[in-house]
Amino acid sequence: MTTPEISIRDLHKSFGDTEVLRGIDLDIGQGEVVCVIGPSGSGKSTLLRCVNLLEEPTRGRVAVGGTELTDPDVDIDAARRRIGMVFQQFNLFPHLSVTENLTLPQRRVLKRDKATAERIAAENLRRVGLSEKADAYPSSLSGGQQQRVAIARALAMGPEVMLFDEPTSALDPELVGDVLAVMRMLAHEGMTMMVVTHEMTFAREVADRVVFMDGGVIVEQGAPEQVIGDPGHERTRHFLSRLLDPATAEVEEGAPDRVGQGER
């Protein structure tokens, strides 16, 4: 691996007395697709949000594309322009039409002129297959459509890295496929992607590497067929068995009832 696109060193994050991340080291190479899996409360969403500094790390270092984001003197707004983020709850701007959702950030942040912004917006809407919804408002779209618009909005900024925070968790099951298809397309185009997800099929098919987190640390990582197909750790096995066949899970004595950061 040459210089990694995303480099995370000794990352710690606490909310009050709760230590959510307890020393994460992770490198993601250019064009690599990394899926982060783990039980809720394991810190995987917090890790992702630390990568573009939506959460400020308590300790440690995060660098993206050679820029150290954790450096207090770095222009964080400029750095974030290179990092696209897709949220579980889509977070489209409800007062703007689909096209305006894509053009406003380009015009205000990148200072593109109207014609250029509209051209790039139309291009990206076509990529996610929603050209016909260009003039619609977010509230009239299905969850799957909203999420694809959100992806297009991030792409219109021309990011080098895309972060996905449980992008399909808020969707009805039958709408998940369209969003995953767009993500698969991006992966094939060589986008560097970090995806927090519960979609094991997607992880197995698309990811170059799967990272399993639990209790604020990386328990194991490796090729998907290894981590998902033949996990080396008991905790990974336990998590996967519960995820793949929830009906067989039994009531656990004294299992801590953790509140997941991703489910907020």
Add this chain to the structure above:
Amino acid sequence: MTPIDAEPRPGKKGLTRRQKRRLSRGAQYAVFVAAVIAFAASADWGRLHNQFAQVDIARQMFPDIITLALRNTVLYTLSGFVFGLVLGMVVALMRLSSVGPYRWLAGVYIEIFRGLPALLIFIFVGVAVPLAFPGTEIIGGTYGKVALALGLVSAAYMAETIRAGIQAVPKGQMEAARSLGFSPARAMVSIIVPQAFRVILPPLTNELVLLFKDSSLVLFLGVTLEERELSKFGRDLASTTANSTPILVAGLCYLLITIPLGLVVRRMEARAQEAVK
């Protein structure tokens, strides 16, 4: 717990539910009719008519009451509203600031100006400001003073409304904007505030209705003939004619503005309610 059968059945002594409802409604109508009759019978309609409904006097108020008095009322109110909105926006943002003294200052401002009668603010602007800053003239003369006084009062209320509106915008909106590279200030202006205003448009319009009424306090500033608004105009005429008809006409002119505004607010609220669903 109690089975339905155990409820007292409508026996011969007790009233059925339907009878009770009829009786109760009948009693309410009876009280209402009795009150109207008592009021109508005890009022001296003749004198009331003489004092408040002199068509000749009403007629001589036109067109000045519209072209001068109503026009001034609208001018005073709108200038106060605009100034109050701008100031209220600033105070709201200060209240949400991460800088402690700003939050504190905004809090103090809101508490003081919400707690004082508007009348005192007018007197303060008319008397204290010229004393405190001798030689300075408030821009726009009376119009400037009214805008200042009404603006100071309404800014305190509007600041709280705007703050609530901003806080009602989901946190994810700010996060999405920041993740796209918006600075906090630009995200606030481009993304958060426009959404907040959709929520607070009805309460802001209500504030406008209140300001229409408060604009009558301008008479405590002392105004020239040309600067009179509805209340002052009506009162002046009432004293020259020794008749109260002008007061009634002036009152109707207020309603001409405030009732349609009230309807607009109700429609906006209904539409907002629908949008939520």
